Amino acid sequence: MNMPVTLVVDDEPDIRELLEITLNRMQIQTRSAATLAEAKHCLANQSFDLCLTDMRLPDGDGLELVDYIQAQGLTLPVAVITAHGSMDIAIKAMKKGAFDFLSKPVDLAVLRQLVSHALQISLNRVAEKERRTRDLLLGESAPMRNIRSKIDKVARNQAPVYISGESGSGKELVARLIHQQSPRSEKAFIAINCGAIPHELMESEFFGHKKGSFTGAVSDKQGLFQAADGGTLFLDEVADLPLALQVKLLRAIQEKKIRPIGEQREIPVDVRLLSATHRDLAKMVQEGSFRQDLYYRINVIELNLPPLRARAADIPQLTEHLLQGLARANGIAIPRLSDAALNALKQYYFPGNVRELENILERALALHEGGVIEVDDLNLPTGLDLAAAEDFDAEKMSLESYLEDIEKKALSSALEENRWNKTATAKYLGMSFRSLRYRLKKLGLE
Ligand SMILES: Nc1ncnc2c1ncn2[C@@H]1O[C@H](COP(=O)(O)OP(=O)(O)OP(=O)(O)O)[C@@H](O)[C@H]1O
Structure with missing residues (x-):
């Protein structure tokens, strides 16, 4: 069966990326548009199984898109993403025919639930597939074997682990594996990208709030710490935490208790903390933008993921595995990579690491002809592009x-x-x- 395709419409690149990554992990393909006009253009040129649209777009709003889809007689479900607390707009959208709504900041579990309902995918099936694909931390190079044996060890204790490594090098995958191999595996694994939550909502996202504790707090809300109780909380891009929240996080880790906004009591929580960033946290500590005491708390054990360019020996295995998955998902025969193409990949610098390799292969799969992927199909950036990026x-x-x-x-x-x-x-x-x-x-x- 072909992968379902979702159209994601949002003018904020971070949110678009968050939505796309989440959907891709559910084996759902995505196309994205930043404006109403672009979205209409996409809808006119391709069929989609679902549309997720932000309410506020630079050239119009999500309600207009809902109207447009109805007027064109398209049958795809549309879900609108509304600002925190704007229930009235969400209701208006649903009255116009929207399938459902999501409020910001987007709760990924709610998003997954919504998407699987819209596409009628069973959550178990998604979760199982996700587990199967994500279980694989491939690579037989010395550093990867070393990482796998460290994962086995750290999974058995409770110490906070700090996973460092460049973007796309597999930090989240490692965090999931630590959780899956740990005694906490039956409980939740909650991954949160600290860079994707607006600062003013962070405290409520992390620790929850009581109804009425601030404008927009229309009901009690459980925070991420409580959602991860008994399980694992993975703070991705932890370097993006504002200083004020760093203090509160430190307290939560030290006391093993949290206090939702507007709540008098402290609530005990049992969470194992994993964190990651592609930035140099030690340097941020020196510069004063990350608290030293928090750094020591979260960095009890450090796992460093080497960039893909430093383990080119892993590229053939990764490529084979990724091509198999992509070909299967697209219902086509698995193409072969020419020797020259494989060599080009081994020489390439991969600033985006394994994620970039996935993207390159996905594009190559679409472009190749005759069952063989050639160097040209890879479209690797030239040295000049790289030099510019490295300025x-x-x-x-x-x-x-x-x-x-x-x-x-x-x-x-x-x-x-x-x-x-x-x-x-x-x-x-x-x-x-x-x-x-x-x-x-x-x-x-x-
Ligand atoms: N060793 C590996 N074997 C198989 N797949 C991998 C490996 N490393 C990374 N991947 C895949 O590459 C993609 C990117 O990995 P992941 O999201 O874990 O990276 P990340 O370091 O957390 O990225 P970011 O810093 O951008 O959050 C994922 O689809 C992941 O499954």
Whole structure:
């Protein structure tokens, strides 16, 4: 069966991305539009199984889209996303024929429920599929084997784990595996992207609120800590937490208690905390934008996911696995990758890591002909694009850390090239073994 396709209409890239990632994980394809005009254009050119639209769009509103869909005689269900507390608009939309509504900030569990109802997918089936695909942390390179054995170990205790690594390198996947292999696996795993929640709603999202405790608090609301009680709370992009909330989070971790807004009592919670960010949290501590005491609390155990470019040996296995999944989902035969294409992937820099590899292969699958994916089908960015992306910005980082980054990348790929044999790597780089060892240590690559 072909994957269902959803049209996501929102002008905020972060929310669009959050919705798309969640749907993709439910094995649902997505197309997105940032305006009403774009959405109409998409609807005219392709058929969809579901439409999720924000209420406020730069050139109109979600109600107009609901009207348009009705007027065109399209039968797809439409769900509107409304601002927190604007029940009246949600009701208006449903009166016009919208299937359901979601209020912001979007609760992913509610979103999944809504989507599976709209598409009549059984949640169990989705969850099972999700589990099957997500269980696989592929890669036989030394660093990946090391990560898998660390996951086995940390799953057995309760200590907070901080997962570092570049964007798309598999941090959330690792967090899920820790939960699944832990004694908490029967309870909830709640993943939350701290960068995607508006600051003013964060406290209520984390700790909940009592009805009437602020304008818009129309009923009691349970926070994420309580939702994860007995299970695991995964704070993705933890570096994005505002300082005021960092204080409250620290208290919740230390006391193992939370206090919903407007509530007098403290409520005990039993949550294992996992967190991740692609940013350099230690540096943020030095700069004063992340609290040191919180950093120590969440970083009891650190797992570092190496970037894909530093483990090019994993690329063939990942590629094969991803192509199989994509071909199956699209109901087509699994294409072969030409030797040149595989080599091009092994040489590529992958700033977006495994997620980027997935995207590249998805595009290649659509473009290839004759059952073979060639270099051209991969559409890899050229060196020039990369250089532009890597431009040094003195306002964002120091020259020293910029140069260190470049050195790290060069050393990692040289190590990979030489199968992590330091003697061979030193020779390859034309430096002494001692000098290589010194640099690896200095850059934290040992
Ligand atoms: N080793 C791996 N084996 C199989 N799939 C992987 C692996 N690493 C990552 N993936 C897949 O790549 C995608 C991105 O991974 P994930 O969402 O865990 O990355 P992330 O580091 O949390 O990204 P971000 O920093 O953007 O939140 C997911 O679909 C995940 O299943």
